[in-house]
Amino acid sequence: MNDCSGLSCRIESILFTAFDRQFNLNLWPRSGLFSPSFEVYHLGHTENKMIKYDFQVDHLYECSLDGDLASEGSFYIDEYTILGTFEAINETYAIEPYQDGSNRQDGASTFIIYRQRDLKYNSYNNSRYLSDSCNIVVPNSIDRHHIKNEEEFDDHKRYTREIMEMDTCKLALVADYRFFNHIGDKNVGSTINYMVHIADRVDRMYRSESFEDNMPRIGFQISKIIVHNKSYTSAKHHYNMQKSLHDIQSHLKLFSLEDWSQVCLAHLFTYQDFTDGTIGLAYVASQRQDTVGGICSPRIRNGNDYVSANVGLSTPLNWGKRMTTLEFQLVLAHGHSFGSEHDPLEGVCSPSEAKGGKYLMFPAALSGLNSNNKLFSSCSKDSIKGVLQAKSQLCFTERSKSRCGNYEVEEGEECDAGILGNKGRSSCCTPNCKFRPNAVCSDENEICCLNCQIAPNTTLCQEAVSEDISCLGESYCEYPSNITILLYHCYHGIASIILSLTSTTGFSSQCPQALPKEDNAPCIGGGVCQNGICLTFCEKYDKSPCICSEDNISCQICCKDNASAICKPHLDANGQMISLPDDNPCLEGICKKGKCSKTVQDFITRIHSALENLSSRDVAEWITNNIVGATLIISVLVWIPCSCIVNTVDNKQQKNRDKKRMERYLQSVQAEVASKYDI
Incomplete structure (x- = not known):
């Protein structure tokens, strides 16, 4: 069932058939994945010039299978694509666009639906489990540079005395032109959809983990997205240049030259087949507070350059084959940026398939079929816990509780038109709580807003109540008006105008504070207003x-x-x-x-009063007119005392029986003892 009236369409359910069964998924808006200051930009025809992109965050959904409360998943659905993953009945399913390089003439989109257990993995990758750089290369932190401003870091001991409240790592997601062309199918919206969906799955994986009892479950929020429509031609060395770099470490170094100090982590999505089948690279975080790399790392000087060490990159292209969404999300979820090394090849952190399989940080490709494949081992958790204790207070934030669509303009929102805005029916406010083009205010949020513009100063925004306690009069909207300021120069007592300035006052879409009513205007209870205060009737005469x-x-x-x-x-x-x-x-x-x-009368008084006025004739007449009620009352009056009497008698008889039984038992014991010892 869909609600598709107005300027946009809100999907409520999707129905499809696959694998000889019918799926009915219930959907509802996904909240909490985007930070209040979330922004999207694309860079295309003009290099280095960012163009703001109106991304519809209300197209992101959570879902569950109808009739299966334990199922869960997420989808991104718009007019171009459907991209989603859901888990139900011990199986993981995925839906994503099918791209074969051809464009259908009818404009229809083709999608594939597959199960995780049906995936076939590259045998070459699986044979390289002994390499410590198999799928995620783990370089050392950048030359182990020491940070000079050590006072920026709080003392670790002080932190351990407090329970960590900040639980969210802000992300910047960047897609180069290769990713835009191959994964996004040369569409900005589709490119963003893919990155958002992957980030959503990774956020769910992290928030399902508990690294320590006194720590909140950590996760991510997307703060910024950048999509490159075209390659850079003027820059000789840039992560978005046309020339391919088969060396993934050099590619990451170019990406680290950008300033990412405003986010917890920045991640580059590319589409390149790097040497040795490497599909991801990230700087490993350290528990040492004077060592950079991974989460919350500041920008530092490295040789002649300033670099950001809180970066990583990944590619879904591996040995000439494109990875599926289910495979690629495990790459992005790797915990190197949080301080986790690869798991050992054996031991408790590398169990067999019979015990759940290898954990997420095992140094080889994982199928995702085993229950442990999406979890961190105890080895990884110990490393991540130490890094979180040392570094998270530097840049983690509290997860934003603001939600677009609740009529309240919260942090990061320009407007909030509620249900109308979510359905795209507001002429002033977009579904993601931003002003539409040419709108400066929202009629749904400000009383002094008219047709998305500041209302004229003739607009009454607050009426005066004839007799109330506030003693406030009418209030009219503020509007830009010209004020002339004259500057005088005094010379021998003669003033002359030497400068005349005309300026425009500020304006607001909020209703300004009303001016007080005139003195002696009537107010509540027969009182009068004096200097904006309501004097009671007696106070008018200097009495109380x-x-x-x-x-x-x-x-x-x-x-x-x-x-x-x-x-x-x-x-x-x-x-x-x-x-x-x-x-x-x-x-x-x-x-x-x-x-x-x-208004208050004692209950006993009322009952006593009623009984005083009763006569035997009144009682007889009431019983005659209410035979059933009278029978019930008499039965209750007889049954309750009789029940008490019977219960008392039964208890006494039971005690007597117990006493006699105990006497007989003692007599038998005494007889047995006497016969045994010839007493």
């Missing part, structure tokens, strides 16, 4: 309000001259008392038509 102690006059306006004076009714010019409005408090309740109506 009170409640008269006599019941018959407690609903009249009463005042007293001072705190110790007697409370008495106020008399008008004609010598008459003035009644309080209804619902005002009085001596024993609230006022109703000038009389005090009791």
Whole structure:
């Protein structure tokens, strides 16, 4: 069932048939993967010029199989593509675009659906498990450079005394032109979809792991995405240059020349077949606080260059074959940037298939079929835990709880049109809570916004209440207006204008604070406004309000001259008392038509009063008119005491039986002892 009215389409479920069975997936929006300041840029015709891209974050979904509460997965769905992974019934399924290099004339898209256990892995990769650089090359941290500004790091001991609250590593994802051409099919949206989906799967894998009891489960949020539409032609040495670099370490070094100090990690997606079948590279993090590499590493000087050591890269091209999404996500999930080395070849951190198979950091290609393939071993967890304790406080953030679509403009949002915005029906606000072109405000969020522009200053945004306690008048929207400022020069007591400046005031889409009402304007309870404050009726006469102690006059306006004076009714010019409005408090309740109506009455008093007025004739008449009710009441009155009597008698009889049984037992024991010892 889909909701496809308005400017965009929100998918609620997808239905398809595969592997001789029907799948019905329920979908709902995925939240928490994007940071509040999330931005997307693409670089194309003009090198080094970033163009902002309007990426629809509401096209990312979580899912579960209908009828299977234990199933889970994620999808990205838009008008161009469907890309997703879900786990159900002890099986992992994936849906992704099928690319054979041809374009269908009817414009239709072709997708493939496959199971993880059906994947066939490159035998050459599997035979290279002895190489320590098999799939993820692990170089040392950059020349073990020591950081001069050691005061930037908090003392490790102080950190261990506190429970880590920051749980999120901000990511920057970058796609070069090769990845854009081959994986994104020369479409910016499809390229972003793929990277976002991979990052989403990796975030789920990390958040399912627990590295220590007093640590929150860590994960990722995407802060920035950059897509290169074309290669760089002017730059001789750049990670996006047209010339291929078969040396993956040189390629990573070029990527590290960019400044990535604003994020926790930056990752480059490329499409190159590197030497020795290497598909990924990342600098290994260290627990030493004076050593860079991996998460939260600052930009440092390395020789003549400044480099960022919080970087990594990966390619889905391996020995001339393109990897599937399920294979590639395991590459990105490798924990070198968090300080994890490869697992040993044997021992508790490399169990057999009978015990769940190898863990994620095993130095060889993993199929993902075994339960351990997506988990970190205890060896990896120990390394990662140490790095998190030493480095996470430098750049980790608290996971953003803001959510686009809740009508509240939160951090990182320009507007939030709620359901209308999510469905693309807002003329001011996009589904990802950003202003549409030419919009400066949102009608759904600001009262002084009209047709996505600041409302004119003739717009009434707050009405004055005739009699309230605030004493505030009307308020009108602010609007740019010209103010002329005259500068005077005084010479021998004669002032002359030497400069006239005309400037424009600022403006806001928020309703400004209303000005106070004029003095003596009426306010609540017969009071009057003075300097923006509501004076009560008695305060008008320099007296204090009170409640008269006599019941018959407690609903009249009463005042007293001072705190110790007697409370008495106020008399008008004609010598008459003035009644309080209804619902005002009085001596024993609230006022109703000038009389005090009791609102609280003791239960026992009411029952006693009712019994006093009862007569035998009234009781007989009630029993005649309510035979069923009377029978039930009499039965209960008889049954309860009878039950108590029977229960008491039964308890006494049981105690007597128990006493006699114990006496017989003791007698038999004594007889047995006497016969045995001839007593």
